[in-house]
Amino acid sequence: xxxxxxxxxxxxxxxxxxDIILPKFQNLQDDDIKYKNGxxxxxxxDIEAEKELKKNLLKIIPSSNFIGEEEYALNDKIINHYNEExxxxxxxxxxxxxxxxxxxxxxxxxxxxTFKEKILYSWIYKPLENTMCYAIFNEGAFxxxxxxxxxxxxxxxxxxxxxxxxxxxxxxxxxxxxxxxNFAEVSSYKCIGYEYVDIARGKRNFAILSKLSPWDHIPGxxxxxxxxxxxxxxxxxxYNFNKxxxxxxxxxxxxxxxxxxxxxxx
Numbered sequence: 001x002x003x004x005x006x007x008x009x010x011x012x013x014x015x016x017x018x019d020i021i022l023p024k025f026q027n028l029q030d031d032d033i034k035y036k037n038g039x040x041x042x043x044x045x046d047i048e049a050e051k052e053l054k055k056n057l058l059k060i061i062p063s064s065n066f067i068g069e070e071e072y073a074l075n076d077k078i079i080n081h082y083n084e085e086x087x088x089x090x091x092x093x094x095x096x097x098x099x100x101x102x103x104x105x106x107x108x109x110x111x112x113x114t115f116k117e118k119i120l121y122s123w124i125y126k127p128l129e130n131t132m133c134y135a136i137f138n139e140g141a142f143x144x145x146x147x148x149x150x151x152x153x154x155x156x157x158x159x160x161x162x163x164x165x166x167x168x169x170x171x172x173x174x175x176x177x178x179x180x181x182n183f184a185e186v187s188s189y190k191c192i193g194y195e196y197v198d199i200a201r202g203k204r205n206f207a208i209l210s211k212l213s214p215w216d217h218i219p220g221x222x223x224x225x226x227x228x229x230x231x232x233x234x235x236x237x238x239y240n241f242n243k244x245x246x247x248x249x250x251x252x253x254x255x256x257x258x259x260x261x262x263x264x265x266x
């Protein structure tokens with residue numbers, strides 16, 4: 001894809017952040033905040049930022065498809081775009097909306113470009129830091145043009161990471177609660193984009209995930225894979241956004257992920 005230029009994506013993210021996202025950070029009004037699906041936070045900023053991202057990304061590949069988290073909430077049939085013979089953008093305009101609403105600093109713009117089942121490019125942009133992490137299929141993962149490589153630990157007791165706390169079957173959650181004591185640290189950033197970046201650069205070692213919405217995971221999956229990390233679901237398959245993977249471990253290496261699966265007995 002010769003028309004995908006890194007500087008163009010950076011400029012789009014920077015402008016959306018400067019014009020739409022950052023002016024509202026720690027400055028939201030009550031009528032800016034709502035709930036979708038009866039539970040998940042959404043703000044007027046998520047919606048406006050997604051519209052602007054869509055407009056600009058479709059200029060790069062005019063005939064491409066687009067799946068955004070906020071559009072999906074209104075029309076879940078757009079998920080079928082992944083099965084079409086076409087390029088498809090996937091966007092989470094503000095990953096870490098709860099942090100954004102609460103005035104906390106971990107939130108990000110997440111973008112990916114796919115074709116059928118293949119993830120070609122992904123970007124995770126941190127507005128407050130003006131930092132871009134990105135990956136290109138078979139070419140590596142980068143932070144501000146510096147290549148990054150993950151770094152694995154040898155044992156679970158050395159490992160730092162996170163475990164999702166929602167959407168598990170009861171028997172799975174009981175196992176996971178017992179698993180926590182096997183790790184050096186289990187804590188959540190409440191922004192999976194930040195966690196993916198830190199796994200990719202070896203600052204964290206794993207994330208055990210339940211609900212696998214594509215906008216939350218496609219961008220980070222490619223970044224982790226291209227940094228040398230790996231992902232396995234509970235059936236020992238890699239994540240495939242075209243299929244219904246159930247639960248996922250993302251970590252610094254396949255060997256480390258297998259240690260977790262073995263401990264869980266799956």
